[in-house]
Amino acid sequence: MRMAGIDFLGDCVVYIGRPRAQPKHRDPRRSNRYPMNPGLYLCGFDRSRQGHTRRPIGDPAGQQPMPPVHPRIVPLEGPGPAQRPPASKRLTQQPDRVFLAGQRHAHLLLHLHAPQQGRAWNLPPRLQPPREDVGPCPCRNPMTTPPIKVAWITYFPVEWLPEAPEELRNLPRHHPASWQRVLLRSWLENNPGLELHIVALRKQFPRSLQFRVGPARFYCVRTTGGLRAPTLFWYDTWKVRQVLRAIRPDLVHAWGTENGAALVAARLGWPFLVTVQGLMSWYCRVVPEATPYNRLAAWLERCSLPRAPLVTTESRFAVDFIRGRFRPRAVMQIEHAPDPLFHRVQRAPAPDRIRLVANARFHYAKGTDLLLRAVHRLQPELPLELVHIGPPLNPLADQLRSELGAGFWDRIQFRRDLTPQEVAAELARATLLVCPTRVDVSPNSVKEAVAAGVPVVASRVGGIPDYVVPDRNGLLLEPGNLDELVRALRQACHHPLFRHGKVEAGTLAQMREYLSPETMARRFFEAYQHVLQTVPRHAP
Template sequence: MPAAPVTPRTPSPVATQRVLHVINGEHYSGAERVQDLLALQLPQFGFEVGFACVKPDRFSEVRQAQHVHLFEMPMRGRFDLGCARRLAELIRAEDYALVHAHTPRSVLVGSLAAKWAGVPLVYHVHSPTGNDSTRRLQNWVNAKLEHWSIRHAAQLIAVSPSLKQLMEQQGFSPERVTYVPNGVPAIDLPPRQRPEQSWTLGIAALFRPRKGIEVLIESLAALRSRGVDVTLRAVGPFETPEYEREVKTLVKKLGVGDAIIWTGFTQDIAAELRQMDLFVLPSLFGEGLPMVVLEAMAAGLPVVASHVEGVPEAIRHREDGLLVEPASVSQLAMAIEELVVGDELDYETLSNNARERHGEFFSDRSMAANLAEVYQKILGY
């Protein structure tokens, strides 16, 4: 179940503490959005954020928190101890009170740096590392390295109850794992009304195999073959050029190229959500609590999504949207068709429910407030 709503509080009366977030930085997708929003929201609770990027790239260019200090410390390899030493020196020089790492790669050096600098470590579990990609050996190696790196962490942050349970199953005591749900800002849009004719389906993601875009494309083709008037707006970059070619080949094979708009990366997700009537996330596996689902809810978009990991902790079936089994083209197509042509579910009710649920449980302010309480407990005030 979601955490109880956080009552807005006045800024912390204590002196501001400095916290270093150690991140990858090569993309700007869900986890990076969390990092960016925390940097914007935590100062009102007494914590100033700095960033150290071990794979610097897009994050440094497009983040909203451009005023926040960002140190580029590229790792020369997975076991770059020199990077850990440089981080430790930075922590001491800049007087950071705590290190907060967000990925298996960043926590590998972040944990060593925190130990050498004599400060506590917090690790943010955004998704199940052992089920992150289709490469099983890489998943296994990353999960083992992650577990070794966080064995002495002061606290683990799980973005969903399912991830908290996973970390406890791996041997971490319940007291060391805190559930802090992701959160996003409210999106100021007028109440949504059911489309009268053509529907625009929407998806936003860093497109990679586990996001299930092929399932959505096949569902789109099936719907259009049955005369359902739907098009697709796909927002975001592809993880690799090879995967993009693979997906575009499927689009051509199914003959739905004229029904899909590929926008590429955007910094203004709210502007894209305004152009959608129904949000779809057909993930196959590997989800924590998807930020883009929360953003769709904030925009009042009903959601059709796969019943995987943390997704049902945000979307209540037939209340805020519909949940389907992963990798099922038929179920996904039927769920979309039920909303588009059926009359059993009221579109406006789903929209209002989604927006209200976001405001009650998944705001960016409540995310920062909950995390600030964890920091305060660790630092002893």
């Protein structure tokens, strides 16, 4: 059926032709004049509900009521390469291919699939493009297409990279974010077809500069202090957009919501996905004295995660939390793998004492107060030795020093700014790793210990139950409970395997496979392909 430039195909309405040059109204619900923009317009709505009409949108007679669902108007700039129109739930049948050609006229080839009838609808032959203009469906073929150009927006720890310029290696070391470096190394060794561009913003950078690590290019952008969070990261958006316009990526990968990366990616206009590194909404619920910045980060989650085409996170707990609270379009569980060197640790725990290792920030949220009080209570009955990887931080450090006594405090061994090799050396000599955290999505220290074969005593919180199997490679306890922590440590020190620093061999092999860098790299590449196949690609 065709009337007044409208084709009815199945349950879709397709408007073919050019818009008027000088529209008086820009709202397609109120007038037949479409917004001025050269090219074709694809317009459709679902007429399956009551009140919808089969008359064309913008009927000149104006006698029929307009459909209650706002039609999706998609400007298709022409001439240009093959494009896929943005996905819309208001189009009952999703277009599969759109081709534009010609300087004066645009041609539209629309394949509409009717699942019930099992047939395809085509426009009349006179409206189809010439045969030589018809290209393949815009899906990737790694054998014939160029690599996917991916831009990371991240707080990447460049100071930890040995290949970084000396002026960056001399910066104060921040959180190592080892999972990002592991993913980078995995793709450098076995590239599945990616061109990686890593954009990092920091005020600590001495200047803005670029450098390469293999085929990956780093863009270190120096920012002005006091302009990021106060501007709700619009300053970051401006800075990142300048870089991405030169890169012209196919896809943007935002690492975390804490530093505005997810919100910036949602504003830029490129297809994007978000990787959750910490659930600040959950953190602010559990920690009574969350800082104003943490509360801002929780607000950023509410603004950015529902807009993401895909959210990746580490644990089953985080997947359920994100789906229930933020309802993004898709959520994918991808475990962040520890450094491969932890899979090769040669265990040699001390036979004459029980060496406890804690690898976490010295903070209430990490349960540091519970750990020190439990060790202080057990010290008279067990030969315990405590190593804390990370410096003591005030005011909690002063409070615990005065409470537990200077003698006990002096026996704690604090390690600062350890490299992954040095952390692996500490785990090689450890009897147990202790992680009594109150709130944590998936602590990397637990994964490193699990991969190294160190028994773990940890809280039953977040993703930790995904890695610690009771009585096989560790013990679990309720978070925030000092008495339970004391009982769990006493039980582990008398366990037939754990007291010797050993775990069940089958569980160790299973966890090393589950937390392998190869698995993480494959899953992230699948996430990129998912976004590229479901979100239209266009340059803002």
